[in-house]
Amino acid sequence: MHLNTSDGNMEVDIKYDCSDVDWPAIAEMLQRVGMTHYEPHLHRKAFENSAVTVFIHHAGQLIGFGRAISDNAYQAAIYDVVVAPEFQRRGLGHFIINTILTRLPLCNVILYASPGKEGFYEKHGLRKMKTGMARFTNAEKMRARGFTE
Numbered sequence: 001m002h003l004n005t006s007d008g009n010m011e012v013d014i015k016y017d018c019s020d021v022d023w024p025a026i027a028e029m030l031q032r033v034g035m036t037h038y039e040p041h042l043h044r045k046a047f048e049n050s051a052v053t054v055f056i057h058h059a060g061q062l063i064g065f066g067r068a069i070s071d072n073a074y075q076a077a078i079y080d081v082v083v084a085p086e087f088q089r090r091g092l093g094h095f096i097i098n099t100i101l102t103r104l105p106l107c108n109v110i111l112y113a114s115p116g117k118e119g120f121y122e123k124h125g126l127r128k129m130k131t132g133m134a135r136f137t138n139a140e141k142m143r144a145r146g147f148t149e
């Protein structure tokens with residue numbers, strides 16, 4: 001399909017299911033943008049157990065993805081939203097978030113933004129939480145990266 005990006009029309013392939021996903025590429029992209037990454041088989045498990053998944057390919061290459069977990073009733077949480085650096089600021093991130101929010105119309109949706117990316121989510125109507133709490137398995141690393149006090 002053609003995606004109307006900020007710099008014109010871009011030919012992309014959008015997938016909403018987890019068949020034929022290049023799981024090592026998911027891990028590599030997360031690593032490339034400085035986000036927490038795991039062994040490819042763990043990403044596969046996480047995406048396959050998610051309520052909504054979005055994958056964007058261009059010229060056969062994975063260039064963006066995102067996912068949300070949900071009870072499919074009233075709560076959901078967004079994770080692993082990434083656009084490859086060379087394709088950022090063209091509207092692909094907007095497409096990923098918009099797709100996830102549209103597919104979970106009745107749910108409260110929470111997420112924790114990478115420090116500095118809050119503005120991106122505010123553009124989609126999300127607001128900073130005043131009482132968000134988290135137990136991270138890698139607590140010290142997340143504190144050092146600015147996610148917790």
Ligand SMILES: CC(C)(COP(=O)(O)OP(=O)(O)OC[C@H]1O[C@@H](n2cnc3c(N)ncnc32)[C@H](O)[C@@H]1OP(=O)(O)O)[C@@H](O)C(=O)NCCC(=O)NCCS
Binds near residue numbers: 089090093
């Ligand atoms: C965050 C990310 C997904 C945004 O994707 P993107 O394709 O560059 O975003 P878009 O081009 O769709 O931008 C949508 C809107 O958000 C704005 N925006 C994008 N990045 C932003 C940022 N870091 N801060 C504030 N606003 C931002 C854009 O200006 C645009 O606004 P507009 O609609 O008024 O023009 C992308 O930068 C990325 O993958 N970053 C590295 C991984 C990451 O941090 N992911 C988020 C984890 S919480």
